Amino acid sequence: MLRKALAPLAILLLIAGGALWLTQPATVDxxxxxxxxxxxxxxxxxxxxxxxxxxxxxxxxxxxxxxxxxxxxxxxxxxxxxxxxxxxxxxxxxxxxxxxxxxxxxxxxxxxxxxxxxxxxxxxxxxxxxxxxxxxxxxxxxxxxxxxxxxxxxxxxxxxxxxxxxxxxxxxxxLSDDWVMQDPEDETLERGRQLVEALAHCGECHTPRDALGGLDTSRWLSGAPNPSGDGQIPGISPSELDWSETDIAYYLETGFTPDYDSVGGHMVPVVNNFAQLPESDRQAVAAYLKALPAN
Amino acid sequence: MKTFVVAAAIAALAVPAVAQEFDGQLKARQGQFRILAINLGILGDMAKGETEYDAEAAQASADSIHAVSMINQGPLWPEGSSEADLDGTRAKVEIWENFDDFASKWSDLSAPATNLQEVAATGQEALGPALGQLGNACSACHDEYRASAN
CATH class of the missing domain: 1.10.760 (Cytochrome Bc1 Complex; Chain D, domain 2)
Incomplete structure (x- = not known):
């Protein structure tokens, strides 16, 4: 009888233990x-x-x-x-x-x-x-x-x-090291992908999150509520942003939008960083954003 | 009849001034930003390669931007002209809480504007970096003292 009552508990403990074991912090090889x-x-x-x-x-x-x-x-x-x-x-x-x-x-x-x-x-x-x-x-x-x-x-x-x-x-x-853009067509897009998806971590703010706080990659770079609670982070995918590639590269260098307004908020440090990178990198980001599917 | 028309015209002109205080100050400060934007547009289009580089036009735009950076801001920002007090402005109340800092951020325009003035006629490739420095000065102030547009 006691054994019978304990069985579900044991199973629960096994599951919990297994979950903790499966989710223990991973290290690189x-x-x-x-x-x-x-x-x-x-x-x-x-x-x-x-x-x-x-x-x-x-x-x-x-x-x-x-x-x-x-x-x-x-x-x-x-x-x-x-x-x-x-x-x-x-x-x-x-x-x-x-x-x-x-x-x-x-x-x-x-x-x-x-x-x-x-x-x-x-x-x-x-x-x-x-x-x-x-x-x-x-x-x-x-x-x-x-x-x-x-x-x-x-x-x-x-x-x-x-x-x-x-x-x-x-x-x-x-946590997945899969790229969002599969098979970039050329070296420029590959570099753009590395900058946007990995290094500059653009998706962290510009992609909406689901209920558990994970990025919803099906709505990649389509804009999201500001995590600090003040307004909306704009979308930068082709269906959200109609700037030309030149406009995007110029914005990342100078902080000026196509109507010559100036960058604000958390994009200020981002532009400061991009301004120090080669022009080819800013153009690669622009090419990547334009190559994304419209959603 | 003539007198009546003139009187009506004056009355019509007078209406906006009555509707809102500091209308002149708002027009003046927004006008100076508009002059900056127009000239930044001329230089930016050259930097992007969308219009052909023209040393003389670039110099003229840089001179205008520098001239605006020299305008004394004090009289344009009277107490009570923030977005909380008036329509049609994005000036945050923090401007008047830290007016010295606000004023010093405006003064920070001077160095990049002077630099732009010095390099504008030297070649198309000098424009991007110089505009970048100017953009930093714009952002530094907008970030703290301008309300977001939406």
Whole structure:
């Protein structure tokens, strides 16, 4: 009798245990990174295109101080407040004592060196599409940046989002290194795809999310409510945006729209980053956006 | 009859002024942004390669932009002329809470406008980067002090 009553409980425990085991934080295959040597110059391009500094410099930092990745900027969302951590090369306060493979697990799989999950406010769901060489180049470049000993501040999240283990299930649903655009036709579109879908993580704001906070890729780049609650992030797919390729590339360089209004909000740092990339990269983004199917 | 027509015309002209305070200030500040936009359009079309580069026209536009950057803003932004007080403006109330910062953001236009003036006639390829710097100055202020359009 007792055995009979316990059976469902045992099954439940098995399922729960299995789910936790299946969703435990994943790490990269270290062997893939063992023989890689990073190129700091290529890494700087990855760093700028990925917009790392835009979230990780100290609040209010200007110019050169934006290369000190001490963290501290806050991001208000419906889940609570996220605070960007220190990712400067300081061994104590930052990530200076990490190994390349640990860095790769963090950036592409959202797994910390201590084996816990990162929240997807860190856009590893986009960076997961990066090649190991890109990650190695980025790592090498970031080690050349100034160190900061400022301690990282904790996030301030509402229950149940405060439970990190629950992110395993979320990742099982939404962390995929599949590209949204399949089979880009030429090198320009391939570069545009890498910039939009992986590095510049455009989809994080411009694509709507479903009820669980995962990107709805069937409505890729079609616009979404602003996560900070103020208005709407515009769509940039062909059915939403009628700018020419030249208009898009020029906007990413100067911040001026086709009617010569100036960029605002969170696009300001994005344009600042794109302005530092080669013209061919801005044109690749424009070509990619125009090549998307109208929806 | 003539007197009546003139009187009616004056009355008609007077209506908008009565309808809203600071109408002149609004027109003046929006007019200066319009002058900026028109000249940015001329330079931008050259930078994009949509119109042929013309050193003289580029210089004239850069000079106009620089001239606007020199206009003293104080008299154009009287207390009580924010979007909360008036229709037809996107000026946020924060302007008057941090007027010194607002004024310094306007002064920040000066350096990129001067740079644009110096390079505009030197060649088409100089325009993009110079306009980018100017765009940064525009954004820095719009970001904090201009309400969104929707």
């Amino acid at each position: 270290a062997a893939e990174y063992d023989d890689l040597t990073g190129d700091p110059e290529r890494g700087e391009t990855v760093f700028i295109a990925a917009g790392c500094a835009s979230c990780h410099y100290a609040p209010g930092a200007e110019d050169e101080a934006r290369l000190i990745l001490s963290g501290g900027q806050s991001f208000e969302t419906e889940f609570g407040t996220f605070r960007a951590p220190n990712i400067s090369p300081s061994p104590e306060a930052g990530i200076g004592n990490w190994m390349l493979a640990e860095f790769a697990s963090a950036v592409t799989l959202g797994t910390a060196p201590d084996g816990s999950h990162y929240y997807p406010a860190f856009p590893y769901t986009a960076y997961t599409r990066l090649a190991p060489q890109d990650v190695a180049d980025l790592w090498t470049h970031m080690q050349t940046l100034p160190a900061s000993d400022a301690a990282s501040e904790p996030h301030d999240l509402r229950f149940p989002y405060s439970i990190r283990a629950s992110l395993g299930g979320w990742k099982a649903l939404y």
